[in-house]
Amino acid sequence: MAVVCHWRLFTESPAIDLCLRQILERRLPTGVFSEHLHGLYRPDSTAWAILALASKEGYSVYTESARACLAANQLQDGRIAFPDANSVFWPTAIAVFAWQGAGSFDQAQNRALKFLLETTGKHWPYDPKAPIAHDPSIKGWPWVGETHSFVDPTAMTLLALDIAGQSKHPRFREGIGMLLNRQLPHGGWNYGNTLVYGRELRPFADTTGIALAALAGHVAKEQINASLRYLQAQAEKCRTPLSLAWALFGLGAWGEFPNAGRVWICETLDKQKKYGSYGTSLLSILALAYVLNGDIRKGIA
């Protein structure tokens, strides 16, 4: 049964309810979340947990305290980084999602957005004779400070900028260009290389999904058709959390969420009987993909 409440669509599903309870078990006494039971605080796990828990009524006390903890852990320049590692700031984009529409965290979100707009990876001029074929001068975002820009952090940042109303910013446009430049000639994306020494590398479902989700609404379908076909084929067969969730988000962003998408999510959750509990971020992304029917912008914006 689907019930619409304000802008949030949530669906009563025992599997998703269990998922949310599992996420809640990873809540630490300070209000943040770890990736595994009794683990250390992680900003990415916390931000994803906020998003998943916010998708259902009754969890606001947890989401609000977690949002506040993220803001308290925010560094002076607006980044959200891992403890012990200030240069590891890729969770900043996910924190932007987590604060979106939360009112009292607008200031924290604006600082994070400012940081993202002022930050890029390590880049250098394109050399057609270089072993790597992509254009390393086109700026995106890196995983870690002082390193090259790659697909996942760039796509995540573009999604964050988009939902926060920054899609006209020159950095956003350049980031779109960066993703297109890293698209494999036969379709799909991997972590961010295309050809090395003339050989085309292979795509991955999760990175293709996140790239397509970020590009939706900003490029013509003809520019990504091969990638969409690749992702459709992958979504049919992959039943692992990260790949399936992002495949569904990628397809959903282009209006192609598969009819059986939610069934596949439940099948994937069921594999915890074999693998043990998934991590907090994986549970959260799966729950979100289910609740939002693959449309990440609808649920967060």
Place this chain on the structure above:
Amino acid sequence: MNRMHGYTRRRFLTTITAAPLAVASGAFFSACTSQKLRAETFIAKASHYTDNLTRLILAGIQELRVSSEEIRGKRILLKANIVEPHRGAEHIVTNPAVVFAAAEAFLKLGAERVFVAEGAGHCRDTYQILEESGFDALFDNPKITFVDLNYDDWLVIPNSGGRTNLKSFIFPATLKKADWIVSMPKLKTHHWAGATLSMKNLFGSLPGSFYGWPKNVLHNVGITESIIDLNSTLHPQFAIVDGIIGMEGDGPIMGTAKNAGVLVMGRNLPAVDATCARLMGINPHKIPYLDLADNRLGPINDAFIIQRGERWQSVRTNFQLVDYIEAHRGLRL
């Protein structure tokens, strides 16, 4: 005799966190400079993954004088290479059969527990890599635990190597729980490093959550230097190289399968890698990280490596090197 013999993992991590870094590094370096290091390696012929690999690994462990007392009650971490598996391309990653056989061997010797671990460097979906590679079968064995090093809790350890500007490494917390770390790479050429063997395999011991996918932090500070620093800091106890089917040409992902038909083992990773290089038809002195490791972390000179089992000359099979790949030029033995 390998100078690293008997220096357990727990003792190492306790030492490095309790003592001033200068003392630890100084003591290590004087051991190296006082005389030439020597080490033993073991090569076993193995034609197929269906061979009795446990028996071969146990034979190697025995030849290398690893006693059951060293293993009994210990927690063994097998660091496999599962960087970017693709179904049907078994030459990319360490074959699960070799890892399962190693696990069985250590359990037979009385190990309390075996972890199989990887922090895959390209693909973030750990469950996908487990299923593509066949490592998901591990979950059927209650005595073996798989650990995803990319998303583990962590600890900060000062860099003992000093070849990069990295002041410290952020390691997965599971490494501190292990008494032995065993590097289990695939025998492959590499388009940046020349070859990827037991020492470079340790890149996967660092979490992608902190180093990225790929681990660009290490590429930035220098692959050769990072290999040295990582090995200087982590000090694995053992290596078992899957060379039954390796990779030649444009490794580490897009090369072609090469039947080498061997397992190579040893306590000293530079010696193991040098032996692997020779049987691949590669001069280890021309591989930058091995040249830098020579007589610092272990011997790579053939005169100082005692060969047990097969001799590398009898199992040598030249791995294809590619002219237009800069790291391959001048490598041929």
